[in-house]
Amino acid sequence: MRRSVLLVVVLGLAIVEPVSTQGPGAAAVRSPEVRPDRSVTFRIAAPKASEVKLTCECFSGEKPLVKDEKGVWSVTLGPFEPDIYEYEFNVDGVTIPDPRNEKVKTNSRPSQISSLLDIPTSVPMFYDVKPVNHGSVEVRWYPSRAVNGTRRLHVYTPPNYDKSSTRLPVLYLLHGADGDDSSWTLFGRAPAILDNLMAERKMAPMLVVMPFGYAYPPVQGVAGDKQRADFEKDLTDDIIPFIQSNYRVHADREHRAIVGLSMGGGQALNIGLRRLDLFSRVAGFSAAVPRNASTTFKDVVADAKKINSSLKLLWLGCGSEDGLFTPNKEFSDFLTTSGVTHTWSPSTGAHTWINWRKYLQEVAPKLWSATT
C-alpha cells in the first residue's frame, strides 16, 4: 500500500508506521482482544455504518455490535474453548475480515476472506509449535506435462530427514475448494501436528506432499471434468515421479496414502479407490462425496473383495453440523451395503479447519505403524 509514512525515531532507528487511512482513532482500535478468561472483544471503527454484525465459528448465527460515541463498534463474547476460529464482520451488508487483525485466512479463489481468532491455553494445543524436533516444509516448483506449465507444491519432511538414510512412506494430502498447496501448512497446522505426533512416537516418519488441487486456477473457469482429469494426471504422472526422484521415499503402493478435505476428500476417494495400483491408504475429511454414489462408484465397488484386500485403511470422517454430513453418512452406508470395509468416524462440528486439524491428528498415526 502506498501510504504516507510517519517516522518514529526510537533510540536511533526509525520505524515506519503507517498512517491510518481510516481516520483518527481507527489505528488505535484493538481487535480481537482475547482476555485471560478466554472471553473476546471484537471491535471495528465504522462511524458511518448503520449496522455491524459478527459471524464466527466460535458461536452460531450472528451477533450485533454496538457503536460508541467515537464510531467504534464492539461486542464482548465468550469465554470460548481453546481453538482457532474464523470470523467476519458484516458492515451494512458487506462481509469483511477484521481490519485490525493481522491473522487472515486467504483463499485460492474468490471467496470470503476471514480473520483468524486463536484462543490459546496455558498448555500448548496439539497444533501448536512446541519445543520438539521440527520437520520442515519445502515450497517447490515442478514442471507439469499434464497442464504444460510450472506448478507449485509444498512438501513436509520429518525431523532429521537430512540426517537419515531410511526411505519414507508418502502421504499425498489434498486441500479443499477454497485452498491451495499452502493451506495445510498455514491453516491446517500440519507441520506442528505431525512434529508433535512424531515427538510422542505416535506416528511413523513420513513425507507429506501437498499439491495444488486445481489443474487450472479456479477463476479461469475451466470445465470441471477437465479440471479433475488433468489434476489426476498431474498427480499420477508428474508429481509422484517428481517426488520419487527428488526425495528418499519408497516408490510402491504399500507406502503411498491419499487423504484430502472437502473437495480434496472427494479427489482422494475418487482417485484412491480407482487407483489401487498406486495407493494403499485412503481417507476423506468432510469429503465432497457424490449423492449418487451408487451410480458413480458402481464400477469401483463391484469388486469389494479387491478393495478390501488392497486397502489397509479407508477412513471417512465428517462433523454432524456439516452440510456434507448426510452425503458422507450415505456414502458410508453405500460402502457397507457394497461390502467395502471402512471406518466411518462421525464427529461433532461443522465444515471447518477445527475438524480437519483433529482428523489429521487422528488419521496420520493410522497410516503406517510408528515402529515401522
Add this chain to the structure above:
Amino acid sequence: MRRSVLLVVVLGLAIVEPVSTQGPGAAAVRSPEVRPDRSVTFRIAAPKASEVKLTCECFSGEKPLVKDEKGVWSVTLGPFEPDIYEYEFNVDGVTIPDPRNEKVKTNSRPSQISSLLDIPTSVPMFYDVKPVNHGSVEVRWYPSRAVNGTRRLHVYTPPNYDKSSTRLPVLYLLHGADGDDSSWTLFGRAPAILDNLMAERKMAPMLVVMPFGYAYPPVQGVAGDKQRADFEKDLTDDIIPFIQSNYRVHADREHRAIVGLSMGGGQALNIGLRRLDLFSRVAGFSAAVPRNASTTFKDVVADAKKINSSLKLLWLGCGSEDGLFTPNKEFSDFLTTSGVTHTWSPSTGAHTWINWRKYLQEVAPKLWSATT
C-alpha cells in the same frame, strides 16, 4: 468459515460451493476484471453504502466508484503498466480489501489488508515463474536461545542445490515492518526473481535466508530497543549457526551479505555496518534510516577507511515518492561527507513492493560474481 454448503454435482463429483453471505448477486460480482488492453474494472456489492472509493498503487489519490441499480459499485480505469499493485476499497469510511479478489496482501501486525492486482504481459515479467530451473524455499523452525523459543524462517536454495557439492555464499534478506519471513517469497517474488537471474547467468548461486525480523510479535508491544537487540542476537547467535550447520554454505564474512527493505533496511544498515566481522555486503531498500544519523552512526563512520576496505558493497536505493526518500538521501550525503564509499541509487516510485522487487533484481547480481 462455517458456511452453508451447496452441492453442485458435476459428473459424479460433488463440488462444495459457498453460499454467499452478502446476499444474492454478490458472489457473481467479478473484481478485478483485467482486460487484454490492461484496463481494469473494480467492483464491489454494497447496496446500503453511500460512498465507495478506491485507492491503488496504480494511480495517485483515490477514485470514486458508481453504484448500479443492483447495488454493485464499479469503476473502470487504466490501462496500467504491467506490474503487481496493491489496492483497497473504502466503503463509507472503512478501508477493506476487495471481497471478490482471492489475491491478498497480508501482514504480520495490524495493518491494512490489501488486495493484489497483477497486470500481466504477453512476455513474462522478471518476477514471474518461467520455464527455467527452479530453486526451492524451505520453511524451517529453529530453536532460538535469543528469544527462548521456536521461530520460523524461510530459506531459498538455488536450482540443483541438492545435486551440487559446492559451498554457497549466503544472503540474509530482511522484510519490512508489516511483513514476516514469508513476505519476500509471497509478495517480493524472490524465488522467481532469483531463478530467472540465475537462468540468465547474471548472478552467482547463493542461499537466501529470510528470517522473521521481530524478536517478538509486534502486537505484544515489546519495547523497541529489546526488539532490536534480541533480533540481532537471534540473527547472529542462532540463525547464522543454524544455517551453517544445516546447509552447504561458506562460513566467513566474505560470503555473507545482509540486505533489507524499510524496517529491514534499517536493520541491515545498523547490523551490517557494525558487524563488519560478519558481513561484507550491505544494502538498504527504502531503508528506515535514522534522521539523526550523524549522531547514531557517528561511531560507525569514525573509521571510514575500515568500512571502505571491509565492504565489497554498500548500496542504498529509494523511490523519489517515498516518504523515506529524504532520510535516505541525507544518509547517503552523510556517508559521503564521512568518506564512506557507497552506491546511492535513487529511483522513481514510492514505498512499495514494486520497487523492492526491482531492487532485488538489481542488487542480487552485484553481491558475488556470477562466475565465482
